Amino acid sequence: MTKEVKIKIRDLHKSFGKKQVLNGVDLDLYKGESLVVIGGSGTGKSVLIKCIQGLLTPDSGSIEIDGIEIVGDNHTTIDDMHSKMGMLFQGGALFDSLKVWENVAFDLIQNRGISKKEAKIVAIKVLRQVGLGADIADLYPSELSGGMQKRVGLARAVITKPEIIFFDEPTTGLDPIMADVINDLIIESAKDLGATTLTITHDMASARKIADKIAMLYQGKIIWYGTVKELDKTDNPYVRQFINGSSKGPIKVEK
Amino acid sequence: MITKLLEQFLRTLGKPLVAFLSSLGDLVIFVAKALYHCFVPPFYFKLFIKQVLDIGFYSLPVVGLTTLFAGMVIALQTYSGFTGFKAENVIASVVLISVTRELAPVLSALMVAGRIGAAMAAEIGTMRVTEQIDALVTLSTNPFKYLIAPRLWAGLIVLPILVFIGDIIGIFGGYVVGVYKLGFNPANYITATFQNLQMIGIISGLVKAGVFGFIISMMGCYNGYKSKGGAQGVGNATTNAVVSSSILILIFNYLITEMFFSR
Numbered sequence: 418m419t420k421e422v423k424i425k426i427r428d429l430h431k432s433f434g435k436k437q438v439l440n441g442v443d444l445d446l447y448k449g450e451s452l453v454v455i456g457g458s459g460t461g462k463s464v465l466i467k468c469i470q471g472l473l474t475p476d477s478g479s480i481e482i483d484g485i486e487i488v489g490d491n492h493t494t495i496d497d498m499h500s501k502m503g504m505l506f507q508g509g510a511l512f513d514s515l516k517v518w519e520n521v522a523f524d525l526i527q528n529r530g531i532s533k534k535e536a537k538i539v540a541i542k543v544l545r546q547v548g549l550g551a552d553i554a555d556l557y558p559s560e561l562s563g564g565m566q567k568r569v570g571l572a573r574a575v576i577t578k579p580e581i582i583f584f585d586e587p588t589t590g591l592d593p594i595m596a597d598v599i600n601d602l603i604i605e606s607a608k609d610l611g612a613t614t615l616t617i618t619h620d621m622a623s624a625r626k627i628a629d630k631i632a633m634l635y636q637g638k639i640i641w642y643g644t645v646k647e648l649d650k651t652d653n654p655y656v657r658q659f660i661n662g663s664s665k666g667p668i669k670v671e672k
Numbered sequence: 673m674i675t676k677l678l679e680q681f682l683r684t685l686g687k688p689l690v691a692f693l694s695s696l697g698d699l700v701i702f703v704a705k706a707l708y709h710c711f712v713p714p715f716y717f718k719l720f721i722k723q724v725l726d727i728g729f730y731s732l733p734v735v736g737l738t739t740l741f742a743g744m745v746i747a748l749q750t751y752s753g754f755t756g757f758k759a760e761n762v763i764a765s766v767v768l769i770s771v772t773r774e775l776a777p778v779l780s781a782l783m784v785a786g787r788i789g790a791a792m793a794a795e796i797g798t799m800r801v802t803e804q805i806d807a808l809v810t811l812s813t814n815p816f817k818y819l820i821a822p823r824l825w826a827g828l829i830v831l832p833i834l835v836f837i838g839d840i841i842g843i844f845g846g847y848v849v850g851v852y853k854l855g856f857n858p859a860n861y862i863t864a865t866f867q868n869l870q871m872i873g874i875i876s877g878l879v880k881a882g883v884f885g886f887i888i889s890m891m892g893c894y895n896g897y898k899s900k901g902g903a904q905g906v907g908n909a910t911t912n913a914v915v916s917s918s919i920l921i922l923i924f925n926y927l928i929t930e931m932f933f934s935r
Binding site: 467470471472496499500502503504506507508510511512513523524527528573 | 818
């Protein structure tokens, strides 16, 4: 069975000054699949996700979304792409000048011409889907706990029913139980929408739970790619060291 | 030996120069982009109104006090420096000219730069470091149109209004000192003020105000937008916003004066 490729990345390079962060990344993301990119801190996972979203401009290489090249293109293409993408940011990145429901309904009100009254109803419905009551809709993001902020961020990412959802370290900074709640929500909302998802994380428990495929990024390249089952059987020393969380092995941590 | 020394000398000279030129280029690109998005829809009218209130309405007390005391002190200084002249006429005209041409626009702009420029840099800077600006982009909203254009328009339009109000308050300050402290005849003082009224003085002051307002918003947005590295970065951004806009205000004050009054 050949599956449709949703995002196709070839030979992607990105450097900041002299520091080479992405050094020839090749990656395929199949439609409806959940891909998790793992890797240590500072290996360029966030840079990768930001390149796909057009937040950073790669130095060279190719990124195709639904067969349309976005690298080196003018901004019109990538602007169109944003309407079918959603993103959950690491820190939530909620607009702190807006109320919770205005955050969730932001795209509906600003870009899709839906009235405020209607948008609020939809926002409260989506908030309920992520397990938050209508009573928090009129609060400001700073009045919420970290876990609640993540859930509001998730609601904002899925309200427009995107085809592709990005998760930037969704469980970082949460207690294990809340992390699992977020994992469940991610799986659930991706399944409901039939969305393709790309998650970056270094939380292995989360990766095992939400991934169909796992890719490991090390020194700017994808050094391993496979399913969760294959992950446990691999004898790749880099992957073994990472999933065992050992300081001894081929991966050297800069001190 | 000498070539080596020379090379080293040029290198130490060149490094800051290159850094300066690249940040200047950065600024020019930013300004060009910001101007483009000021004229291309969509426009966010509500955000513009919010900025007008922030920059304009809430700056009124500060600008009022600044110009009031500026007008008062000019009346007092002129009196002590020019006794023996036909005092009422001289003082009224000195207050009028100095307030409308220089004091109201420059002092108001410096006060607003401290109040608003810093706040803009801090707000946009915090949005940058907490990824809120990235979030805007992923929600199909251009941050230049959503954050920067409303602030630039508001700065450009509101400052002249503020300064016009400041003109009136400053002249009133001169009147208060002239009449109640120096014992001039109120009617004569007012007549002298209106006799010396020059359109060019007021207009040049208002043009200055518009330019200053634009500079304040632009430097606030630019420094905030480019800030990085957490709380310290945002702190630097606010400092830079206030310092750079204050200096630019003083430089452009001279240039605009030169444009209007030199022959």
